Amino acid sequence: MRVLTLFILLPMALAGLFGRLRLKAAAVLSPTNQEHVIPGRYIVVLQKTVSTEKVQQLAKEYNADPRHIFIDVLKGFSANLNPAAVQELRNNGDVDFLEQDTRISIEPPAPRSPVLSESDSEDEEDARPSRWRVQQGAPWGLGRISNKDKYRSNYCYHYTAGAGTCSYIIDTGIDPTHPDFQGRARQLVSFTTSKRDNSGHGTRIAGIVGGKIHGVAKRTRLFGVKVADDHTQRSLSTVLSNLIAGINFVTKDHPRRKFCQKGIVVLIGIAVPRSRTLNQAAAALVKSGAFVAVPAGDSGIDASSMSPASEPSVCTVGVANIHDSVPPQSNHGKRVDIFAPGVFIKSTYKQHTDARFSGSAAAAAHVAGLGAYLGAKDGFTGAGVCPHIRRLSIKGQLRDVRPNTVNALAYNNAGGPCNPRRLRAS
Known part of the structure; x- marks a missing residue:
């Protein structure tokens, strides 16, 4: 009976220390255009059931930027991670998935249609007593x-x-x-x-x-x-x-x-x-x-x-x-x-x-x-x-x-x- 209890409690204790165990590693999402990737930087998205305290604990453990700890729109953080840290997080049952962080340049498109007639008196407003x-x-x-x-x-x-x-x-x-x-x-x-x-x-x-x-x-x-x-x-x-x-x-x-x-x-x-x-x-x-x-x-x-x-x-x-x-x-x-x-x-x-x-x-x-x-x-x-x-x-x-x-x-x-x-x- 004591051996059986040990087998039951040991995984629970390990999960408390290292996060929930998982059978399959969490996915790492990558953009189609690899030129956008910031090398070594990831967004770590945790399971919705993870507590705020756990988010903050993991973020601190992996040296996340305090401005990039997410609680309200999702549970997670972004951080610079080496390959060992990435694999460690992928094996953590509290992690939903990781996504490579990216830097994207956006070039606003040039106008392609002419303006017809547009007055420069935009501030002239009708003052009639009406709704x-x-x-x-x-x-x-x-x-x-x-x-x-x-x-x-x-x-x-x-x-x-x-x-x-x-x-x-x-x-x-x-x-x-x-x-x-x-x-x-x-x-x-x-x-x-x-x-x-x-x-x-x-x-x-x-x-x-x-x-x-x-x-x-x-x-x-x-x-x-x-x-x-x-x-x-x-x-x-x-x-x-x-x-x-x-x-x-x-x-x-x-x-x-x-x-x-x-x-x-x-x-x-x-x-x-x-x-x-x-x-x-x-x-x-x-x-x-x-x-x-x-x-x-x-x-x-x-x-x-x-x-x-x-x-x-x-x-x-x-x-x-x-x-x-x-x-x-x-x-x-x-x-x-x-x-x-x-x-x-x-x-x-x-x-x-x-x-x-x-x-x-x-x-x-x-x-x-x-x-x-x-x-x-x-x-x-x-x-x-x-x-x-x-x-x-x-x-x-x-x-x-x-x-x-x-x-x-x-x-x-x-x-x-x-x-x-x-x-x-x-």
Whole structure:
């Protein structure tokens, strides 16, 4: 009997010391393009049942960066590991899988469609006493999402304009001092070596979400989460574990924001090659109650090969131009939920200027802004926002849509109230 008891208790004791035993080693996931791999660096994802204390214990044991200990979106950490440590973790029953950490350079696509007519008087706003507002000569993307039949230069929107919502921008950071943000923006945290938005990319997409002149939701609060830097003058660079750390931060931070009672919006402005860990983190962010808008990507391929675009619970956005056609560089496929303006979009930029840029990040920014707008106006929040946006969308209007891809253009449902005759009567 004593021998039998020993055989039963010994594995339990060893498991307590070294982690649960396993019959098959945990998988190590690698990207298709090995050029992206950071040699010797891994993201270690633990089983969901592992305690927070165990996560912290393992992270300390393997010298993980404290900023890269993940509790909220998944249980795990990232660290530099030698081959022996990798094998040790693969044999640990507490480990679900490992994924090689990567550094990805993203080159924003050059504009390929001309702007037709776009006034420089974007700040002239209709002041009629009405529940609806009209911004004269607005950036074309704003005009397009508020007019059902065709592009017009006026942006019509409900007076709530995203009030009571908070929009997190996970990108290169934002410049909170830009006058278009009217003091509603803050740069919260950086997971890179710099706290400033040196590239201007994050500031540009933040302007589309919530700028006074350039934004869809002109009263939302804007929070910058920096996970990427400018790699060269023409490209951005991000590390996969930094991106996951940014998502983990937002998941932990947003429940504290009691003044965001109308909804939490998150724009992840970066598309990277498909990553199981990144998709898992994005799904957890949605589950926490946030509406998450992401770019489909700009390589002219199926969005299912990108992350977080391939995660079903996020709202994946493709590009439309001013002619209501989809440019060939926009990613496509069943994972695209909606299209939005994304070519030659005028928005805020660094050093208190503005600039035009293109890409699915710009398109996703329109949809993120629309999420904040609808949260304040209609009360839709979290996972319910993307289906609502799809219901409101303009169906069948776009040209050059690839097979197995939705033909739906984002729309704020302002057509009835913003009929010119109604506005004159209000």
